[in-house]
Amino acid sequence: MAPAPTVISVVAANPSGDNVYGATDTITFTFSEPLRSPQPLDRLRIINGFGPSHNLGAVFSGQWISNSQFRITIDDATGHNVSLSTLQFVIADHLGLRADANLSYAVSGVTPAISGAFAATPSVVSVTAVGRSIMLAFNVGVNKGGSMTQSDINMMLQPDFVLGASYSAYWISPTTLNITIYNMTGSTLAIGVSRFDINGMWQLRNAAETSAFLSGLTPRITGIAAPMVTSVVAINTYNDLQYAWPDMINITFDQPTNFGVQGLSVIRSDLILLLQPRFELGSSYGGRWITPTVLQITIFMGDGANATIGAVLFDINPEFGLQNAAGTSLFSSGPTPAITGSWIATAVPAPTVLSVTGWNPLNGSTHTGAEVFIVFSTPTNRGVLNSTYSMISVNSWLQPSASLGTAYTAAWISGTTIRLSIQNGTGATAETGSLRFNISASADIRVATNNSLQIQGNTPAMVGSFYFVPCTLVCVIVSLHGRHLNIACSLVINYSVL
Numbered sequence: 001m002a003p004a005p006t007v008i009s010v011v012a013a014n015p016s017g018d019n020v021y022g023a024t025d026t027i028t029f030t031f032s033e034p035l036r037s038p039q040p041l042d043r044l045r046i047i048n049g050f051g052p053s054h055n056l057g058a059v060f061s062g063q064w065i066s067n068s069q070f071r072i073t074i075d076d077a078t079g080h081n082v083s084l085s086t087l088q089f090v091i092a093d094h095l096g097l098r099a100d101a102n103l104s105y106a107v108s109g110v111t112p113a114i115s116g117a118f119a120a121t122p123s124v125v126s127v128t129a130v131g132r133s134i135m136l137a138f139n140v141g142v143n144k145g146g147s148m149t150q151s152d153i154n155m156m157l158q159p160d161f162v163l164g165a166s167y168s169a170y171w172i173s174p175t176t177l178n179i180t181i182y183n184m185t186g187s188t189l190a191i192g193v194s195r196f197d198i199n200g201m202w203q204l205r206n207a208a209e210t211s212a213f214l215s216g217l218t219p220r221i222t223g224i225a226a227p228m229v230t231s232v233v234a235i236n237t238y239n240d241l242q243y244a245w246p247d248m249i250n251i252t253f254d255q256p257t258n259f260g261v262q263g264l265s266v267i268r269s270d271l272i273l274l275l276q277p278r279f280e281l282g283s284s285y286g287g288r289w290i291t292p293t294v295l296q297i298t299i300f301m302g303d304g305a306n307a308t309i310g311a312v313l314f315d316i317n318p319e320f321g322l323q324n325a326a327g328t329s330l331f332s333s334g335p336t337p338a339i340t341g342s343w344i345a346t347a348v349p350a351p352t353v354l355s356v357t358g359w360n361p362l363n364g365s366t367h368t369g370a371e372v373f374i375v376f377s378t379p380t381n382r383g384v385l386n387s388t389y390s391m392i393s394v395n396s397w398l399q400p401s402a403s404l405g406t407a408y409t410a411a412w413i414s415g416t417t418i419r420l421s422i423q424n425g426t427g428a429t430a431e432t433g434s435l436r437f438n439i440s441a442s443a444d445i446r447v448a449t450n451n452s453l454q455i456q457g458n459t460p461a462m463v464g465s466f467y468f469v470p471c472t473l474v475c476v477i478v479s480l481h482g483r484h485l486n487i488a489c490s491l492v493i494n495y496s497v498l
């Protein structure tokens, strides 16, 4: 007896091109040589003779299309449980399939794995990017579910771009895979350009597992690009020489943002979440969208700051959800442009005190009513604000070298001049020629444009007088003639007190 012929292939076919296992689908068995007088087989004989591991459906039959090829055609798949992953056939020798050429044993045993497919290969109908997600939509439910790691995504989806530094995926339905990007650092995602190249090794096919595996390029990613930062600019609001209130940073986007159109205020802790500053900006600061495109940060307390002009200050966190005004774009992410502008002005010399002059329009015997004028070389920041000082402020900031009494105040009466007024001079020891003021840096007296250091240190000694001495009459006896006394007098008017 010759050996039995063998089954060399079992091939599924889907002549209708539809997406399901059903009517008109076929399974073709090819034998290694022509068989002797094979007969058509009805459903029951196929079940008994070919031993399908699954229910092939309610109605099907088999025909020999040649002496070496047998084809099962499905007419009604009702009740089937066919899956290409597990379908196999075990041919029984009682079918008596023997070689035509010689006396052989009958074919029997397990057939080779089935190839081909009963349903069209699934396709990706769209790849859409919104927020920090990329969604792949399939035309039919597929045989996948659960989640995918970053390396799964890289291996099976083979992106032709960098998604970012951290991402994962989750099947939100049998037709939709959602990739979430947690850290977009390094992302090269380009709307309308980027896409995936699905790896056949993934073995993705329809949910019923009656199709072939999908592989190859997906459509290009569609979506709306995220708002981008076009500039980060330092603003030295007071034109001063320090990083301090009310210095600012304007972050300008290329389009209105979802937060911008609401004009939201952003507290420091949220700014840190959104912007992920690479440097400290101070112990207290806050932000506000001053226009739909500009987020303005105001420094309240600059202590601890180490940010420098020219540095990249921020990495926008996509998790914060900053996107276009309509809320339809990708979320903004990644490093912002280097900061330009300045928080520190070019310095000019500090003001100096030109003179300290006293007079007393009220009385000629006590300090009460006296006024002392401190005149600066140039208008000051305090002068242009008409600042005033209580007695405590005078003592701590202007620091007179001797007592001025029990009640006095001071006020800037012009950009250059402080007038100190003594309401009660009881016990005053200050005297012309010796009284000076030791101006403290904490008085914060700078040029009116703010861009000098604070004046500090001793003023010149006071001239003039604490008493009312508008003029002095000086007379001398020139000569004596009998009953005539000739006297020469001069009136010295003390203009310096006027």
Ligand SMILES: [Ca+2]
Residues within 6 Å of the ligand: 236, 237, 238, 239, 240, 241, 242, 243, 244, 247, 343, 344, 345
């Ligand atoms: Ca400043």
